[in-house]
Amino acid sequence: MALETQTKTVVGQFDYSDEDVNKGVTEFLRQMSEGLEKDGASLSQIPTYVTAVPNGTEKGLYMAVDLGGTNFRVCSIQLNGDTTFRLTYTKVAIPKELMVAKTAEELFAFLAKQIEIFLRTHHGEHFEAHIRRRMTMSSPEGFKDENVFRLGFTFSFPVQQLGINKGTLIRWTKGFDIPDAVGKDVCALLQTEIDKLHLPVKVAALVNDTVGTLMARSYSSPGKSGAILGAIFGTGTNGAYVEKLSKLKKPLAGEYDNSTGEMVINTEWGSFDNQLKVLPNTPWDIQLDQATPNPGIQMYEKRVSGMYLGEILRLAVIDLLKNPDVAFFRDENSSSNDWRSTTNIAEHSPLFKQWGVDTSVLSVAAADTTPELSILRQELESNLHVYAPSLEDAQAFKAIACAIGRRAARLSAVAIAAIVLQTGKLTDPELEGEPIDIGVDGSLVEHYPYFRDMIYEALRAIKGVGEEGAKRIRIGIAKDGSGVGAALIALVAAGMEKTTSTTDFITDLRLNAKKTDLTAVPEHSELSELAAAE
């Protein structure tokens, strides 16, 4: 009984009512405007210099790399021009020590090495041909420009963008911490290491993963107005949307094409409301924040994204375990247990270690609808080393996990609704009845059960959206934004290079790609071939 009552108290602290959601939207809109007016606001609202979204007819072969979470991906993407594409990629885990390396060079040298391995494996013929050509050329700088791969660099951290392939790192997030890189141009850092290896690769575009997601969604499912928002709900969270240039009041440093009257803005909404004016703040949110390398920053992200939800759950569970009046994960004898023995927790249980609980446990808890919660109880045993948990234990654990997941989804609705309202698309008479398209990606939205349904439930309760508006908002998964989207932006960037003709090079590569069947895969990497499904 005590456990049930205490659990309810904990769960209650994660409530995020319809009223809270509406307050959140109002404040989000205010912080968006502030970010469009000046630098240094909580919502950075970073101009990306991308001024159009694709329409599905784009063609060509491009490269993309993606740094932003636990893995580094290298891809080549064949855009077929008919809304489909073919993607080849390798993925390698980023060694933990490189995430906190002393110098930027250490990390970026590792990235360049992976690009070399990828080229040798998947575009070997082309690569070798150019090595030969380079050796016979008198020019010391190597390759002719038209023989160089255009690469889109998806770098999913806050960057002050200074042009389509230039941007300085504002701060690290998601557990990365290499102070040496802060303030430096990340494209130049990568290009330097690529050049040291003499690779035929030019970093043509710098892309946030949310911008890539927006591009990929627009390419694969073009509607009357293209997608308006690309959002990530994964290890971190963020969104990029299409804004009218007239609303962008702060000065822009670089050149851009203003013919569309629009520009994609990277909101960096992970830092929405760092001041905690409207964000919920439980004792466990406070504890979590204080133990991170960036306290007081990314406060919205710390309540929403996959990197943090497992830790919030762990902290709440630990508090309940410490309560002497509550029998949680312990019993006097096995009689109250439907399984074999007395409940206990191993000393080495991940429950006692910071970051020990992976957010995937929340998904398992939410997905288990068996009457005995047997799947969750098995997970508690095998993953968290809680032996013979009772049904009541599992129910309490599930209730808390679901409350945290539900709050995250409702908070996600705040950002989505604010952006929809900001664009004015719901009330645009030209778009009457048309879907408002949003591309999303990330482990939470993909794997957490009913995450999208919970977002929709909150959207229906938002003033200015309501039942009708929510019906028009189409939230669809946009897989591989960081590959396809980056390729699309590299394509735009290549078009902007006045002196270059890439046609021969692309024809050459396309022939090459047809000939190369994807066989050899480097060890410790994954290979996949995908076509846009939607």
Ligand code: BGC
């Ligand atoms: C970063 C964003 C990124 C998001 C999703 C956040 O931590 O600041 O740039 O888009 O994670 O990967």
